[in-house]
Amino acid sequence: MFSQNTLLIFFAIFFLHVSTITFASDPDPVQDFCIPHQKLLGSMNASHHHGIPSILPCKNSSETTATDFVFSGTKAAGNFSEDGIAVISASLANFPGLNTLGMSFARADIEVGGINPPHFHPRATELVHVVEGKVYIGFVDSSNRVFARVLEQGEVMVLPRGLVHFMMNVGDKIVTIFGSFNSQNPGMQKIPSAVFGSGIDEELLQKAFGLDSKQIGSMRRKFDPNSK
Amino acid sequence: MFSQNTLLIFFAIFFLHVSTITFASDPDPVQDFCIPHQKLLGSMNASHHHGIPSILPCKNSSETTATDFVFSGTKAAGNFSEDGIAVISASLANFPGLNTLGMSFARADIEVGGINPPHFHPRATELVHVVEGKVYIGFVDSSNRVFARVLEQGEVMVLPRGLVHFMMNVGDKIVTIFGSFNSQNPGMQKIPSAVFGSGIDEELLQKAFGLDSKQIGSMRRKFDPNSK
Amino acid sequence: MFSQNTLLIFFAIFFLHVSTITFASDPDPVQDFCIPHQKLLGSMNASHHHGIPSILPCKNSSETTATDFVFSGTKAAGNFSEDGIAVISASLANFPGLNTLGMSFARADIEVGGINPPHFHPRATELVHVVEGKVYIGFVDSSNRVFARVLEQGEVMVLPRGLVHFMMNVGDKIVTIFGSFNSQNPGMQKIPSAVFGSGIDEELLQKAFGLDSKQIGSMRRKFDPNSK
Amino acid sequence: MFSQNTLLIFFAIFFLHVSTITFASDPDPVQDFCIPHQKLLGSMNASHHHGIPSILPCKNSSETTATDFVFSGTKAAGNFSEDGIAVISASLANFPGLNTLGMSFARADIEVGGINPPHFHPRATELVHVVEGKVYIGFVDSSNRVFARVLEQGEVMVLPRGLVHFMMNVGDKIVTIFGSFNSQNPGMQKIPSAVFGSGIDEELLQKAFGLDSKQIGSMRRKFDPNSK
Amino acid sequence: MFSQNTLLIFFAIFFLHVSTITFASDPDPVQDFCIPHQKLLGSMNASHHHGIPSILPCKNSSETTATDFVFSGTKAAGNFSEDGIAVISASLANFPGLNTLGMSFARADIEVGGINPPHFHPRATELVHVVEGKVYIGFVDSSNRVFARVLEQGEVMVLPRGLVHFMMNVGDKIVTIFGSFNSQNPGMQKIPSAVFGSGIDEELLQKAFGLDSKQIGSMRRKFDPNSK
Amino acid sequence: MFSQNTLLIFFAIFFLHVSTITFASDPDPVQDFCIPHQKLLGSMNASHHHGIPSILPCKNSSETTATDFVFSGTKAAGNFSEDGIAVISASLANFPGLNTLGMSFARADIEVGGINPPHFHPRATELVHVVEGKVYIGFVDSSNRVFARVLEQGEVMVLPRGLVHFMMNVGDKIVTIFGSFNSQNPGMQKIPSAVFGSGIDEELLQKAFGLDSKQIGSMRRKFDPNSK
Structure with a gap:
């Protein structure tokens, strides 16, 4: 045996x-x-x-x-990226207790002037709770209308499932937000890297964005980790 | 091989x-x-x-x-507990055919004067069909209002998902009921033992129920199998 | 006002x-x-x-x-049809309390030798509880295999969602069954009347069943209430 | 017109x-x-x-x-109850933007030594994010086992759908927690008032909890707003 | 290892x-x-x-x-059955990429005069897109009413989940249709073989369809592969 | 009255x-x-x-x-946009019969060299059936990897729910595709106009895409209908 x-x-x-x-x-x-x-x-x-x-x-x-x-990884901020944002996501990989319970969450800290670039979660609505700071948050609906506002500590914004949204620290100290999702794996597509850093056919991108080959090439170098 | x-x-x-x-x-x-x-x-x-x-x-x-x-375990009553109730539950463990089909069921027999103490099923609505006898059945809604009635043979009561409910045999012969659920594993929390028999911090229980240490200790001895 | x-x-x-x-x-x-x-x-x-x-x-x-x-309409049998079956179905129309709770049910009484003809429920699994009598119950799976058995009082059979099933009283007294569903409106299509009594193109039916015009006409007269 | x-x-x-x-x-x-x-x-x-x-x-x-x-009602604590807890719940009534999005949330502040008594949400899992303070949080599973721990600022606990849970401020300053739910209306049943303050038959309660008429009467007076 | x-x-x-x-x-x-x-x-x-x-x-x-x-098996028609229909179904077995995505599909070609006999899918709504030809399509609702029409190239019909439906080529060239389903495994019960070719008790079938033993025997020989 | x-x-x-x-x-x-x-x-x-x-x-x-x-609006191509694509979408507004049935669909015709720019559907998986022509189709997953291929007539590609996808006619005649969705209202966000034509704060866009004010202004003029 x-x-x-x-x-x-x-x-x-x-x-x-x-x-x-x-x-x-x-x-x-x-x-x-x-x-x-x-x-x-x-x-x-x-x-x-x-x-x-x-x-x-x-x-x-x-x-x-x-x-x-219990998840303790959100007690302190993570490492800041070039965009000035530090995200710690709790998922099955680091918080197995979420398994089958239909929720997950993330802590994000944003430096003064830092941004969370346009992105969306394919499989969840997000609740954003501002723990500290002053942050411009918004989303775009299916008819390309922006719903954006500056939120302060203690306020909450709901971002409907699957819609593009974004944030920017417009205050004078670090922003801390706590985002919760109604899926144990909401997924994420960050627009700049999903579109310009993923290897979509160059001709298609030129036509889609009305940019020339040189401009697309420049975008790709920015967002494709392999082209660096 | x-x-x-x-x-x-x-x-x-x-x-x-x-x-x-x-x-x-x-x-x-x-x-x-x-x-x-x-x-x-x-x-x-x-x-x-x-x-x-x-x-x-x-x-x-x-x-x-x-x-x-086919499940044959509900042909006769089970063993009666101290509360005067005998429950036979069909679940995956004893009726594998339920797997993936979204339903399960139980037979309960209640002695004259016996009760089914306040409990709830976290994951299902329950239909109670009175096969035999006369039984007081009720549930409590989110605003703490009781909806209770005496049912007779052949009558059916629906108990909304997740709400506390209870039964008592108020007739002069054994009650037999057949309960069906819209989940293959509805779950169950019996209030007396979940609250007083599970090991919740004593100070918290005292404050929650307005009871003193001696009273809580007495409740615990009744419902905690380990303290007996 | x-x-x-x-x-x-x-x-x-x-x-x-x-x-x-x-x-x-x-x-x-x-x-x-x-x-x-x-x-x-x-x-x-x-x-x-x-x-x-x-x-x-x-x-x-x-x-x-x-x-x-509470639903009291199932205390006694309903009116028997030509097939020897009396069905009382609880639905929103006669039991509004089911609304939004995801379950419904029916009582059926079947005379000795009576049948519940092949039918299916498009939107629910069914649990059949034999309250009284001896009844042959079965269903057909997607590969046209029959799973059928004789059930006695107190036994339960589960009929998977959307599959054709049928019953026949094979005992010597009236059968009473209680069927519960995991939908507030399971729907029902009785094969003989849905196929031969609904007005499907006659040529199509001839080809589908390998029957001639006269035979199809005879089936239609049996099952189409308008052709009577 | x-x-x-x-x-x-x-x-x-x-x-x-x-x-x-x-x-x-x-x-x-x-x-x-x-x-x-x-x-x-x-x-x-x-x-x-x-x-x-x-x-x-x-x-x-x-x-x-x-x-x-955007919901701004959670910027400051609400009014504290006798239990030493102040809860502000965002629901359709005060935050219509949640409609159809499958989430809701609440802010709770708990005084030193204050409690959130045993309760459960029939229709949602809860994520508890400790914004400030030190709090004992736990839940009871279907086999009456308690899973409880003391959480500090920044930690998160997940409370599985429909299970009884509770909190107590075990630190030396006010606790602030932010709870999010994966339902726009999770519902809530607070055990003390749902069981003793709702009007369940007295004899049934005596039998269920092994208490005498006087003891049950005393519990009722505590938790039934109408008996006061 | x-x-x-x-x-x-x-x-x-x-x-x-x-x-x-x-x-x-x-x-x-x-x-x-x-x-x-x-x-x-x-x-x-x-x-x-x-x-x-x-x-x-x-x-x-x-x-x-x-x-x-990508699935390439639908580039050409399959093999025609006796009914004059050739169906190629994409399912997990031949198109693993569908796994967990909640959709599947089939191509059907029907010869002039050929039929798709009355059948239903227990677990999906179907969208029928007529790629080529002229085809009579219809379904039967729960009250045995037929909704049928002749469709031409480019038209689409929606067939509600779980309801019996059927097709017949009423044009003068081969019909090609593309059916998509909102389940990765919609299932299928073809009425003639599910009812007469599956081995349902003969007496029950006689009573259900009002046919005599000889007629049922003849139907069985047509549709039961084992009786041939 | x-x-x-x-x-x-x-x-x-x-x-x-x-x-x-x-x-x-x-x-x-x-x-x-x-x-x-x-x-x-x-x-x-x-x-x-x-x-x-x-x-x-x-x-x-x-x-x-x-x-x-029945929907007949897909019998012929629609009007071509600047991108060289003509889309006819069936939704509740023009095809009420879809209501509550969980599916919808669209016909798209793409001119030689024309594109369907990067976009996604927040609420559905899509099945793309190539009715005519030769088309490059692909999607991007959550780790920014592209899955793309050239499809020919009769082939089918499945595009997982909520992920960015795109198409380009790489053949020498018009492409006709038929897309079906497992939602009656899948929604749509076209990246170029959702991001650059919706009014997201300019500074945020500059930071997100590493473009200067002039470049962002140029993108906005292309995609914001109000700035034209």
Whole structure:
């Protein structure tokens, strides 16, 4: 017979090689909760599955503890990018307790003048709670109308599912926001890099944006990590 | 190569040790049905997973029979508890045919004067069909209003999802009811034991119910199986 | 200003003439419950909307009573059809309390030798609980395989969503079954009348069933109420 | 013809008298957003519908502004109750912009030693973000096991849908938490008042909690607003 | 340790013997996509699981290519049956890229005078797009009313979920239609074979259709592949 | 009393002024179908609600005909835009029969060299069926990887929900594609106009795309209809 460790190694290898078993949906749970087994999750992270959720064996409930339902990674700001924003996202990969519960969240800190560029989440509505600072937030609807406003500490804005939105710190100190989503994996497409940094055919981009080859080339160099 | 038995043993061990692979939802099925393989289910039960549903390999449809869709455990009453109630619940563990079909059910028999204490099902609406007897049934809505009535044989009451409800046999013979749910795993929280028998901090309970330490201690001894 | 009665009359007329406002789904409720206003429902019934659910104004919760959640129409058998079956279905039309709660039910009594002809429910799984008697029940899966068995008092069979099923009383006394559904309006298509009694092009039916014009004509006379 | 004002008055009266038109679910939106018309909503609030969402006519999108998607009521703490907690809930009634978007939220401030008594939300998972302070938070699962921990500023806990949970300020300054839900109307049942303050039959309560008539009477006086 | 090939063989055997792991629903995806691993899928097909979808390990996204999302099997007509119809259905078995995305489709070519016999899809609405030709299409509603019309090239008809529908080529050249479904596995029950070719009890069929033993026997010989 | 016409006028006015009553979801229908009343729909269109679906009173089923379920607007190409594409979308506004059925569709014709610029549908997966011609189609996933290929007549590509996708006619004749969606109102955000033509703060756009004020101004003049 196999020991538990052998089995875990077996499955760890399996998930490393064949990739993850994903599941289908964000609907009503059919059990109280399901915490994926940590060792398996560890191996999954190691193989760089960039946050794709998985159907993984749950821990025995006797091994589940309160800590499985708590995330501490949002106590402090993350590392700031060139845009002046630091995002810490809680997802299955770093917070397995979210599994099957239909929600996830992120903390973002934005430097004075920093931005969160136009992006959208394909699979969730977002609630933005301003924990600190003064931030211009808005979204674009299907008829290309912008709904934007400056929010202050304690205010909340709701960003409808799948619509392009954006933020800019318009105050004089760091902004901290807490965003929550009604999906355990809302997904994200940042417009500049999804469009100019992903390798869409150059002729198509020229025609779509009315830019010439040189201009598109310049945009690509900015946003395509491979062309750098 | 491995024989089928070796594989089943392998998976049985796997599920025993690593716990179950649960799935996410109670929505539309994407196949006619999916009967989990009996041997795996057997091992799952053996490890006391208290009815948590699992994503288990389905039987080949050629091995599926009509019996997989029939439950006979509700032909007679179960064992009566101290409250004077005998509940037989059909769930994945004892009726695998329910898997993915979005429904489950229970038979409850209540002795004269017996009760079904205040409880609720986190994941389902319940239809209560009175097969025999005379029973007081009610539920509490979000504004703490009680909707209760005495039902007779053949009558049906609908108990909205997630709301506290309760029953008492107010007739002069045993009551038999058949409850059906729109989830394959509705879940259940019985108020007395969930609140006083689960180990919630004593000071918090004192403040919540306005009881002193001695009174809370007495409630705990009644409902916490570990304190007995 | 208008009195409440004038408003009710207004809406009653509106619903009588323009037909019902239907709603979109059988998913999670977003409130405890919503009992449609009785007077409006009354007028709706009067105009023969054959059970189609409606988005109707809810009663004030102060006017809602426990009786709104209780159905008494299943205390006794209904009227038997030529097939030897008497069905009483609870739907929004006769049990408004089901509104938004995602379940409905029916009582069927079948005479000795009587049948429930092949039919299916487009929008629900069905749980059949045998309250009394001995009944042959079965369903057909997508690969045209029959799963059928004789059930006795107290047994339960689950019939997967959307699949053709059927029943026959094979005992020596009346059968009583209680069927519950995971939709407030499961729908129903009885094969003989949906196919032969609905007016499908005759040539198409001849080709589909390999029957000649005379045979199809005979089937139509049996099942089309208009051709009688 | 009628002026717009006449129509609004008409509908305001209608909603006041006949109660609200509720809708069925918290699923995927089928449009970008739908802001209910303010005047109608105002009349709805006036008639004390305690937060029940409604299918109301949406504003023309040309009348919709960014402000419709922003909630400012959470900038400061609310009024503290006897339990030492001040809750401000955003719902359709005070934040119409949430309509059809599948999320809602609340700010709670808890005094030193104050509690949020055992309660649950029938229709949502909750994410609790600790904005300030030190708070003991926990929930009870279906097998009556408590998962509880002390959280500090910046930490997040996820409370699975429909399960009883509770909080207590165990630090030395006011706690501020921000809770978000994956339903626009999660509902709430506070155990002490739902069970002892709602009017459940006294004999049933005595049997359920093993308390005598006097003890139950004392609990009722504490939690039933009508018995005071 | 095991090589990847050994693991694949292991899983291939597992799926061959124990049958497939199915999943529960057709709801919102929780990741961009999930392409099942080809080798496993191959073994699944080999064991004749007639299109039942499975929870299979996804390919690493680095191994996923554009081709995984493209289906070329609908470039030409399939093989014509006795009814004069040739159907090519894209499902998980032959187009793994559909996995978790909530849609599937089929191409059907119908000879002059050929038919698509009365059938229904238990789990999907169908959009029929007439690519070429002239075709009579219709469906039957729950009150046995037929909604049928002749469609020409470029027209589209919507067939509501779960309702019986049918087609006949009434033009003078081959009809080509493209049907799309809002489920990755809509299922299908063809009435003649589901009812007369599946082995439903003969006495029940006689009573249901008012046919004698000889007539039912004749129908069975036509539609039951085993009786031929 | 009011005549039916008065009532229709009343409601037409109501919908013109107060805007539409929208509904919440794209889930399982709870009735066979629901065709909104044509006159009301007409007035709705007149007030330019750009395709927002509405909860409107359904026609009496006796007034419903087969034609309500047929769309003929896709028999020929529409008008070509500057991008060389002609799109005809079927939605509730021009095809009321789709109401509550969870699907919609569009025909697009693309001139030689013409493009369908990068865009996405917030609420649906899309199936693209190439009816004629040779077309480069692709989408971008959450990690900014492009999945693109040239498709020929008869081929089908699936575009996962909410992800940016694009097309270009790379053949030597007009391309005709038929796109179907698993939502009755998938929504659409065309990147160039949603980002540069919607009025997002100029400074934010400069920072997001690394463009200077002049370049952003030039983009805005191209895509903002108001700046022309």
